[in-house]
Amino acid sequence: MNDDYATLQLTEDGQLRNFISIRGLPKSILEQILDTAASFVDVGGRDIKNVPLLRGKTVVNLFFEPSTRTRSTFELAAKRLSADVLNIDIARSATSKGESLMDMLRNLEAMASDMFVVRHADSGAPHYIARHATPNVAIINAGDGRHAHPTQAMLDMYTIRHYKGGFEGLTVAIVGDILHSRVARSQIYALRTLGAKEIRVVGPKTLIPTAIESMGVNVFTHLEEGIKDADVIIALRLQKERMDSALLPSESEFFDQYGLTNERLKVAHPEAIVMHPGPINRGVEIASEVADGPRAVILHQVTFGIAVRMAVMSMSMGGREAERNAARRQQEAQHVR
């Protein structure tokens, strides 16, 4: 499976061609994403924020699960790369005419699309699409089920590296609803690949997947123990809409036990940063005093998120072009013989 993820995401020369999952990607690619994003963070501060890297390319936002926020970040990232963007809200369209998913994709490919940004409620959908797409189209996972949300994980990595200088020696605590979180899974893979010292998951037993220790993390059910001396604390969003009512008694009870407050953060490293993928539930997983306080870097995550998405989009497009050129050269070479 890991091999499959590698083959699917990398060209023969080891360049990014799809971005489906942190799994299967080597440290060098993750670092290349962070370095490329750094150049785009600078662009975001300029008077003219557009670069021509994807000029004349067509990016299709394929959202099978609605998410204005995530769609907007990808749309902005694509437009700042000068791409043409087509937003397709699947709920309202295509499949309503009884067309199969694959037929719809084949059609979009036939329109000379260059990239699909896929959001889906089912785990594995972008992987499935990438396995069946033509070589001309790059697939970017914008969140699938409980499986992965790799661009979110990479913007988190960018934020950590920006504030901590690197990953060596770092203790990172991920707090909250681990069970339903595609973000947590992607973060754990990224932190391991990039060499964080210790990864902790912190939350009520009912919201921590069994056997998660096999992913190389330490489990804590007590908040103060879990964030003790941590350099980075990531609060997850309580995905109310995904939760079975039996798993959790109430939001206020969650806040009482796991909500981040200034008082509780005293046990963390004095220079610990607090992160959150957003949108935040104030008074549920995080107190306003923390969200608006000096430790929080939540809005910087958003800024870095545009740059990281620009990096992933431009790198995968570059990988595709390298692949096409290689194929062309091979054909020509065969022709000569």
Add this chain to the structure above:
Amino acid sequence: MNDDYATLQLTEDGQLRNFISIRGLPKSILEQILDTAASFVDVGGRDIKNVPLLRGKTVVNLFFEPSTRTRSTFELAAKRLSADVLNIDIARSATSKGESLMDMLRNLEAMASDMFVVRHADSGAPHYIARHATPNVAIINAGDGRHAHPTQAMLDMYTIRHYKGGFEGLTVAIVGDILHSRVARSQIYALRTLGAKEIRVVGPKTLIPTAIESMGVNVFTHLEEGIKDADVIIALRLQKERMDSALLPSESEFFDQYGLTNERLKVAHPEAIVMHPGPINRGVEIASEVADGPRAVILHQVTFGIAVRMAVMSMSMGGREAERNAARRQQEAQHVR
């Protein structure tokens, strides 16, 4: 009526100014559309797919009937011509405030729009709009009621010419629900104008309009007879949502009698191609073995469709500009006298 369609669609010099219907257009214009599209098909394969022909122009997609698929093809075509695109979903807007259609159009014209791409459930709506629009706005029909879908017909013609080299001597069979199909009507006009040898319509009696023979086609109610020796077979989409339940017993019964299978296609010309306007209903009008088989050119139709729409858009915009320049020269000449 035919004269009306000619006047409405052509400038005094015979250039395209609106694209409402294949009726009223001479063979030379249809061929010019195909030739112009050919140059855009090449563009679609390049790394940068945009050309500046409509830079600074405003294209408004006016969809009174929702169709994500068709809207997307026109949106992509306009963006690849570098136009600014405004999507207006009428169901959700304007008319909900009780504004009349003409007042809404006058407003959009006043915003200096250059082109309306009109989709409407009522036959004749784009024709009505074209008759009442200002000379500055070109009207493109993106499908109206049971009347016409001329860009679909032209992409079909492009596909036929691409695979068969031309229309002379060709036998073309259109199979399925002719009665409700705007596509079939436009195809028949185009095939006649371009000089196909024989046009056949094939389907159950209840789905074939009475007196359709007057359009110059031969009617078949038996599939194998209808596709015998045909060079081109076009399956129409079974418009379930448009059908009165009494006209047809069931989908499986339709497939039993008119569904295209490899077995049945044996009677067609050995090199016959199979076309479909999409989205296909697998196992209703076409078997998967055919849709995914070597005769099917369905996805190529989609690719050619973008190029044909680019051709129609750029030609009508060119016609409008020629018209304006001619009017200006005339005014100046009168001024001199």
Add this chain to the structure above:
Amino acid sequence: MNDDYATLQLTEDGQLRNFISIRGLPKSILEQILDTAASFVDVGGRDIKNVPLLRGKTVVNLFFEPSTRTRSTFELAAKRLSADVLNIDIARSATSKGESLMDMLRNLEAMASDMFVVRHADSGAPHYIARHATPNVAIINAGDGRHAHPTQAMLDMYTIRHYKGGFEGLTVAIVGDILHSRVARSQIYALRTLGAKEIRVVGPKTLIPTAIESMGVNVFTHLEEGIKDADVIIALRLQKERMDSALLPSESEFFDQYGLTNERLKVAHPEAIVMHPGPINRGVEIASEVADGPRAVILHQVTFGIAVRMAVMSMSMGGREAERNAARRQQEAQHVR
């Protein structure tokens, strides 16, 4: 309060930085808007209607209240300035996940947005947003509750100046539902600032706010008296959806008493123009013979509206940049000391 509006909307050097309300803006700024718009009206008539003034800038249309018409005018204006546009329909998004308004805005700011165009059903929402936004984002009011619709008022001023040469000596009558009209409020402020001789409001007592005389207008409840010798007559849209049924008996009764007809307009100045913000209710506030007649300049208002919005957008962006440059110079100066 007026001071607050001035501070909020102008830089220290007196340039436009937000556009929330006509209140608080000096005559010189209103005239600058009209002069700048004049240059964009010319652009609208050219073959290429785009100018690069906002290239690389991100404009977010934040519509908390749906309005396809107003959103389209701002979208077109932004695109003709070469900006990237992000449309966010709030009803369908963000806040549905329980995120607070301020958190949503902070997020959009963090994406390096340059401008928010805000439409809101609550009076004061754009003002609130402008007070809390970062210095990097310009706020444009696209209509808030019953409070203000300043771009509409400025396009009306442009139209008046275009047809009447200026404001001195003019008598302007605003007819209809003054009570619920944000447009009327903004028009009154603009006409006073620009120096119109007399401003009249005309309508049934139940639709005229008490104490409106304090705004410097004369109140008429009889139509013919109200429009007698008027140079400009502005019919307001009857906001059916905003009216309590008790305030007005029926549309036809309204038309009988206040509907503009050719007969009634005989008492106005012989060269009086008739304006309307649209969309018009034919046979309610205006007869078709008037709406389509020679006095009506309603569609020209729409054309001028794009140019006025381009002017406001480019001026506020210029103000923001001047502000940033001034701050930078100040920082550098402090650094030197």
